Amino acid sequence: MVQKARDFASHGAHGPQGNVTRGTTHTQRMRRVDRWMSGTRAGLLRHGEPLVVDLGFGASPSTTVEMFTRLRSLNPALRVHGLEIEPERVERARAAQRDGLSFGLGGFELDVSPAPTAVRLFNVLRQYREEDVEQIWSLLTSRLAPGGFVVEGTCDELGRRATWVTLERGGPVALTLSTHLATLGAPSDLAERLPKALIHRNVPGERIHAFFQAADAAWAQSTAVAPFGLRQRWRFMAARLKEGGWNLLDDAHRWRLGEVTVAWGDVAPGR
Ligand SMILES: C[S@@+](CC[C@H](N)C(=O)[O-])C[C@H]1O[C@@H](n2cnc3c(N)ncnc32)[C@H](O)[C@@H]1O
Incomplete structure (x- = not known):
């Protein structure tokens, strides 16, 4: 119930x-x-x-x-x-x-x-x-x-x-996403598991929505590295996000685990 x-x-x-x-x-x-x-x-x-x-x-x-x-x-x-x-x-x-x-x-x-x-x-x-x-x-x-x-x-x-x-x-500092890569279709699959503060915010105009759009686009571009495995694919995606200006607080050591951590200010609710 x-x-x-x-x-x-x-x-x-x-x-x-x-x-x-x-x-x-x-x-x-x-x-x-x-x-x-x-x-x-x-x-x-x-x-x-x-x-x-x-x-x-x-x-x-x-x-x-x-x-x-x-x-x-x-x-x-x-x-x-x-x-x-x-x-x-x-x-x-x-x-x-x-x-x-x-x-x-x-x-x-x-x-x-x-x-x-x-x-x-x-x-x-x-x-x-x-x-x-x-x-x-x-x-x-x-x-x-x-x-x-x-x-x-x-x-x-x-x-x-x-x-x-x-x-x-001092308050929120980061959002971390962590996923089992073999069952992931695209990074935005994680949107349904967002914490309460963000679960209703994955809509156009919100930062978390822009983040998932950028992550999905980078994931789609990463098919070239797909033969090297899903970890490489996730790493490639995270590296593209970082190059694109997203403030990622972690590095390839964590990305290889299917994780990525972004600064709270980049995804916080509010347009
Ligand atoms: C869905 S269960 C989650 C259990 C476990 N943390 C997990 O994720 O597998 C949520 C539990 O949090 C408890 N809970 C809800 N609000 C709470 C609060 N303010 N303080 C302590 N426990 C709370 C509920 O009684 C319930 O047992």
């Missing part, structure tokens, strides 16, 4: 901030964003005893456990805390607790200690209102430890297509 979007603060100022939504999840579907965090933010996550929060882990804690395993391999002192607004899901998840991994009841207020170095928020804002996103982002980023970040995104059931916004204390 599709639930109607409500004001996210409808629980009042004292309980967990947000609304209970469907708990749909699937094992391994967050592997792309986990790989990005452990690859591009390794320096930060290796430092000290960071706390990483998985906010809205869903009906099963499996993707939180997977993130814990991945990030702990960077730093055995890193801790992961899964937060959920639905109490029965928290109770069930507690069976998976272990040294360094815990679960609790909570919402956007991120009432945890110490302040989190990283927050992963995936497939949570889908059922919220677009006009609430900015306020939710501000609440989350205000709770971050210095140098910390939030990844707020969406993926498909099997995790073959994922997109996320990276936010720092």
Whole structure:
């Protein structure tokens, strides 16, 4: 059943901030964003005893456990805390607790200690209102430890297509697209997995629409390198985008993974 979007603060100022939504999840579907965090933010996550929060882990804690395993391999002192607004899901998840991994009841207020170095928020804002996103982002980023970040995104059931916004204390900094190349028709196939702030903005006149148009055009031009494989094709596409003036924040090391990260200012909503 599709639930109607409500004001996210409808629980009042004292309980967990947000609304209970469907708990749909699937094992391994967050592997792309986990790989990005452990690859591009390794320096930060290796430092000290960071706390990483998985906010809205869903009906099963499996993707939180997977993130814990991945990030702990960077730093055995890193801790992961899964937060959920639905109490029965928290109770069930507690069976998976272990040294360094815990679960609790909570919402956007991120009432945890110490302040989190990283927050992963995936497939949570889908059922919220677009006009609430900015306020939710501000609440989350205000709770971050210095140098910390939030990844707020969406993926498909099997995790073959994922997109996320990276936010720092000052606000959004980038949009990342990450895809399984063998099942991709064109880069704009990812548009249906955009985060809430952009999902309704893939229309003429919006920057994200121009970005997908440019990416599709570069993808179409890249057929000459297709015999060298799909990774080469994606790399070629990203290189063309960069030459065309798009402010890509990553390089060929990430492009070969079927990833591309563009500065938020190049795709932010608003004409
Ligand atoms: C669709 S599931 C996503 C589960 C998992 N993150 C994934 O992507 O596989 C969304 C979950 O977020 C929870 N949720 C929604 N709003 C929340 C909030 N403000 N704070 C904590 N959890 C929230 C819902 O109760 C639901 O269990």
